Amino acid sequence: MLLDLNSDPRTSLPPGFSPGAVLADGTQEFFLNMGPQHPSTHGVLKMVLRLDGETVLEVVPHLGFIHRAIEKMGENETYVQYIHLTDRMDYLSSHINNLCVCLCIEKAVGMGVPERGEYIRVMVSELQRIQSHLLWWGAFGLDLGAVTAFLYGFKEREKITGLFEELCGARLTMNFFRPGGSVSDVPDSFIPKTLEIIEAMKFNLDEFDTLVTRNPIMRERTVGVGVLSREKAVSFGCTGPVARASGLNFDVRKHDAYSAYDRFEFDVPIGRNGDCFDRYLVRMEEMRQSLRILEQAARSFPGGQYRSKEKPVIKLPAGSHFASVETARGMNCTYFVSDGGVKPYRVKSRSPGYSNLSALNEMARGCKIADIVAILSTLDLIIPDIDR
């Protein structure tokens, strides 16, 4: 259906908008199309804004521009083949997405993972979380108009990307985990390089604080903007840093610990106000906590096997199987329905971005156009994850 954005809101509305009262002072509302090709939507998200001057009255996101039917494709692949599709969903958390599928398969067939394999999984997941948050931090700066932050974030991210390239040969859609462990052992340089990254990151995070966190303009732009209450966060199904910034103490790593996360000490940062600034702070603190986990894991990195004995054919017992992980954006779940064959009967993924995006209208009502950009940025959306 074609959108007529020049329509008069008194007579007809574009799809998705709730009929509202005409503005009291005799001025007219108008609709603004943001995206799918807009610098701040980071991909192909399209939003239609209902505006009164610069003030946003309502936002309607339009999805589906990059829908590839990944779950449907999964029904025609074997379980192990499906893993490589999931790193195309949330491409900044590819390893963690892969891990979710592996966990689901292992749980269903009762496959164990050796100690070294678990440590590799935790370390790679945490490196991935830092890498993703670094990109978010850079893009956040860019959205607020501080272009320099973007390049600083990317410069540090590059080191982790290089490490992943050594691990599995890919830089973006990485594919390293398999049921029972990982596809190969880590190279000898993995631990020394990780320690280097940890040291560098500690310094960099302080530098980032100087450049952006303590900047008064940045605080003006984010404090009290896009407030999401704890109740609303729960009712919209928000997870990850977005929910935690609103005061919801929920982290899959802590409350439904998978892999070896129960062996490490780390805190789950919780925000108080649920505004953009809290979401920012939660992510910054999460990077520090990830460094803590990495440090502990690197210090007690065990030897031995990296993968349990491979099975030539994996068949899940008939019934439904479920696993969840904490990606950089929130709770990612995999749900398989199996009829006992080599391929799943039905596949369903839960992506954190989809639920987080649904809270956008709640947060954006009454703010300015510039705030929409700040809110979108702190939601940290990955559009292929939402559309799948």
Place this chain on the structure above:
Amino acid sequence: MNANFAVDVLRARLPEPWANLIVTVLGIGILVGFISLNTMFLIWVERKVCAHFQARLGPMRVGFHGLLQPVADAVKLLLKEGIRPRASDGFAYFLAPLLPLIASFLVLAVLPFSRTLQAVDLDAGVVYISAVSGLGVLGVLMGGWASNSKYSLLGSMRSGAQLFSYELSLIISLLLVVMSSGTGSLQGVVASQTGPFWDWWAFKLPGAGGMALLLFLVSSTAELNRGPLDLSEAESELTGGFHTEYTGMTFALFFLAEYINLFTVSALGATFFLGGYLPLQFGIPGLDPLLALIPGPCWLWGKAYFLIFLFMWFRWTFPRLRIDHLLALEWKFLLPLSLGNLFFGATLIALGWLLP
């Protein structure tokens, strides 16, 4: 010195009106040529400064360290197809990019590059500057309106509100200098700062002069539409703001005007607060005559580039403000502050509390 000599020779050989005409035409030609070249250089400087702030190299391929990159960019922009949106107003759409360009050249007419190198020396130079620089706003508003696009309209309405507000504190900060030097002519303003560097108005009025320079820098950042106050462009919000619908050469004209303005404003700041074309003097007998050997235009150029570097530093460090914060900053903070500063400066002058 040399320019003066040439003018004298012309005046001696030719009848008065002819000599004046030739001098004026030559002056305009030199000014336009210099400013165009300088703008090219300025774009290169911006890209290099920004790149080094961001831990990268910037343009490196075309010419020595990318010096010819702006030429390549200009050729590219010239060859691009000029597209006009069907729904736009053709006349206003094509007129709009010219106005900021004309405005920035008109301001340059009263800028003294040296004691003799100046197109016109108006007695009311400051009034002229404030009047003419307002023309640029008109171009931005017209461009945004004529494009008939919502992003452009939002951008131009933003810049309308922004430029009109910040003009106030800009002019008030200049007024302080006019008041202290007792003349509105730019040549007179420069002449009043003769002496060692603490005779420049930025330092001579204790506190007030430095504050006026700071206010001048902040409000001219807004006037120049540069980050962190580049709300009318606001790439991440409005894609391009008022020039969203402009392509090729029409876009390049807006871009050109922006950089000419950057130089003009910095040169004005140097003229009003940092002694203009006067050489830097420390009051040391051995050093001062040596520094005075460097010609005036070079000093003005150097001082202007110092301020330009500050503008670039602002731009590549800070995030962008929001429109309501921006206007609140001007009306609730900068305007009262600049008025207070003006009174403070006036009191200093009345009491004669100037640096010796």
